[in-house]
Amino acid sequence: MRLLVVEDEIKTGDYVQQGLTEAGFLVTLARNGLDGHHLAMTETFDLLVLDVMLPDVDGWRIVQSLREAGRQTPVLFLTARDSVDDRVKGLELGADDYLVKPFAFAELLARVRTLLRRSTVPVMTDQIKVADLTLDLPRHRATRAGRKINLSHKEFCLLELLVRRQGEVLPRSLIASQVWDMNFDSDTNVIDVAIRRLRAKIDDDFEPKLIHTVRGMGYKLEVEDDHEES
Amino acid sequence: MRKVSLARRRPLSLNSRVMLFVAVAIGLSLLMIGHLVQNEVERHFAEQDADELVVITRAVEKALQMAKDQALAPEDALARAVSGHHGVYFQVWDDAGRLVYSSVDTGSLPQANTYPPVDRIQVDNLYTWQSDGKTYRGTATDTRIGGQDYRIIAAIDMDFHIHFLENFRRSLWVIMVAAGAITLLAAGYGVHQGHAPIRALSESMGNVQADRLHVRLDPDTVPGELKTLVDSFNHMISRLEDSFARLSHFSADIAHELRTPLTNLITQTQVGLAKSRSLEEYRELLYSNLEEQERLTKMVNDMLWLAQSEHGLLKPVWEPLDLAREVRELFDFFEALAEEKQIELVSEGKTPIIQGDRAMLRRALSNLLSNALRHTSEGGRVLVGLALSGEGGALLSVQNPGPKIPAEHLPRIFDRFYRIDPSRQRQSEGTGLGLAIVKSIVEAHEGNIKVISERDVTRFTISLPSIADAEVSATGESDESTDHR
Numbered sequence: 001m002r003l004l005v006v007e008d009e010i011k012t013g014d015y016v017q018q019g020l021t022e023a024g025f026l027v028t029l030a031r032n033g034l035d036g037h038h039l040a041m042t043e044t045f046d047l048l049v050l051d052v053m054l055p056d057v058d059g060w061r062i063v064q065s066l067r068e069a070g071r072q073t074p075v076l077f078l079t080a081r082d083s084v085d086d087r088v089k090g091l092e093l094g095a096d097d098y099l100v101k102p103f104a105f106a107e108l109l110a111r112v113r114t115l116l117r118r119s120t121v122p123v124m125t126d127q128i129k130v131a132d133l134t135l136d137l138p139r140h141r142a143t144r145a146g147r148k149i150n151l152s153h154k155e156f157c158l159l160e161l162l163v164r165r166q167g168e169v170l171p172r173s174l175i176a177s178q179v180w181d182m183n184f185d186s187d188t189n190v191i192d193v194a195i196r197r198l199r200a201k202i203d204d205d206f207e208p209k210l211i212h213t214v215r216g217m218g219y220k221l222e223v224e225d226d227h228e229e230s
Numbered sequence: 231m232r233k234v235s236l237a238r239r240r241p242l243s244l245n246s247r248v249m250l251f252v253a254v255a256i257g258l259s260l261l262m263i264g265h266l267v268q269n270e271v272e273r274h275f276a277e278q279d280a281d282e283l284v285v286i287t288r289a290v291e292k293a294l295q296m297a298k299d300q301a302l303a304p305e306d307a308l309a310r311a312v313s314g315h316h317g318v319y320f321q322v323w324d325d326a327g328r329l330v331y332s333s334v335d336t337g338s339l340p341q342a343n344t345y346p347p348v349d350r351i352q353v354d355n356l357y358t359w360q361s362d363g364k365t366y367r368g369t370a371t372d373t374r375i376g377g378q379d380y381r382i383i384a385a386i387d388m389d390f391h392i393h394f395l396e397n398f399r400r401s402l403w404v405i406m407v408a409a410g411a412i413t414l415l416a417a418g419y420g421v422h423q424g425h426a427p428i429r430a431l432s433e434s435m436g437n438v439q440a441d442r443l444h445v446r447l448d449p450d451t452v453p454g455e456l457k458t459l460v461d462s463f464n465h466m467i468s469r470l471e472d473s474f475a476r477l478s479h480f481s482a483d484i485a486h487e488l489r490t491p492l493t494n495l496i497t498q499t500q501v502g503l504a505k506s507r508s509l510e511e512y513r514e515l516l517y518s519n520l521e522e523q524e525r526l527t528k529m530v531n532d533m534l535w536l537a538q539s540e541h542g543l544l545k546p547v548w549e550p551l552d553l554a555r556e557v558r559e560l561f562d563f564f565e566a567l568a569e570e571k572q573i574e575l576v577s578e579g580k581t582p583i584i585q586g587d588r589a590m591l592r593r594a595l596s597n598l599l600s601n602a603l604r605h606t607s608e609g610g611r612v613l614v615g616l617a618l619s620g621e622g623g624a625l626l627s628v629q630n631p632g633p634k635i636p637a638e639h640l641p642r643i644f645d646r647f648y649r650i651d652p653s654r655q656r657q658s659e660g661t662g663l664g665l666a667i668v669k670s671i672v673e674a675h676e677g678n679i680k681v682i683s684e685r686d687v688t689r690f691t692i693s694l695p696s697i698a699d700a701e702v703s704a705t706g707e708s709d710e711s712t713d714h715r
Contacts, residue, residue: 102527154562180563184593185528187664188600194566216520 006036033057162221317387325379443471483647539670546587581624602630635683
């Protein structure tokens, strides 16, 4: 997957590039709007990560040119300005998502993955399996090692999200947004409690453990073969 | 302010206004008095003259009568008629128009037919004329003595009167002008003295500095007219003091709230770097740093939100909302937390569909609910009540059992970083901005929020107005695409 990152702030650019590269993406970094504009128009990328505030050609101009050229490459905006007007303007111009600085890298990664997935055909299945855990999607039923697990509606949604995006670290804010449609930073530890209760049901009596806490970032569901994570 | 008053004309000073008024009033009254006195004196002289003329005329008539009775020549009798009177002149003419007698050179007195005769000599029918550089006042009367008709012209030299009157008039106006000037000066001094309390007040007001806002002016030491001014000023100062106190508390709180995580970050990083450590220890250090950094980020984001709200930049994306449904969704969200603390979440009542920003109102409600859950002890019950407000809007209340919040804290509970118990700093959750954010959201919806705390229950009540459809112009994007952060 090829990604173009346009970011004039040097440290931010470096770390975003490094982080995304380490997450397995092929990242091209442009440090000003002109280079970014040129690269976006001449080469093919799977996703653009654009800083809105650039000294020369701003992010909006790049998206505009891109859309006028008829290219549907998904675009994720990074901006320091958290206002409805900016948000609406960005979305009107054809941006696909929006992230306000300061952001957590885990959040950026999760958004990037969501956008890339959106552009591919979703997998239509009735059943998802991870190790000995099976999710029966139409019937909202989960079984592990043949034993039926009683889950509430939201618990099933939470588990489904984790399973669908297994191996990815999901930040708490993304979980709150995807499962409960709560699109704000909550003061509470609701997500932690919900995960703890889910764990009690699907992990406590079974091996291997599937749900892992990634400190400072969020949660992920994975069958761990090596003990890299504590 | 200054510029505006320069562009327009500054209104006349209070001093000038009063002095102008006083000057006009005094000038007019002195003018009137002067006129009156002058007229009275003139009239008095005229009356004296009239009396004198009556006496002369009588004397002439008497002399004519005497001449007739004693069959003397009238000239002889008349020559002695007015002896003893000075500056008095007369002429007697018979009905044939011949001059019978003249006490003076005929040229000085008018011809008998110049002035019509009067029946009765009075002040207002006297004649005045000038002759040989002298001014006379006189009269003409007809009389019949012994079957013979006579016309008597009597006159008085009034130069003496005129001279006196001129002097009198001069001194009268000198006195009037002097009196006017003295009165004006006195009035000016009085006005100046009368404004002394205002100057004193202005000086006291000038002494009120930002760091001395506790100073109040004593309304009992100023004249009654200024009492309301002092009261309003005191009121303004106390509001200023309040905002200043809030602002400086706020700055102090920010510094404190930021200092703690920064100190943690620096200390643990420095300690970590002080000597070589295992990979695991470095990782632990980074995690710990990350947690503090996230706390800082959240605080900065919340502060940004509040700054935007203060500048009126929070613009709700209006859409029709069923509050009962939103409450259900939030209960879903908090379900796990509530169950873990064995707290029951209950909602009752319903409201009409209102216009509002879904994401914002969810955030506000979430903050209130998490606040309620935090302060409810195990086994308690958090009650969300929905109702129709008087004006067709919605009332939403969140109520939790708990100890009474002392009344002095209630007005400030929505202040940023305000903590009821100052010792309970930086709990594991929350930035101390939650309720401030709730308030900002409610105000962006043109609603208001109140809190009451009774013996065992604390209740927050949000009142949202029914926004007319016309105001809800741009319903905007669907909420699905706005899940930023």
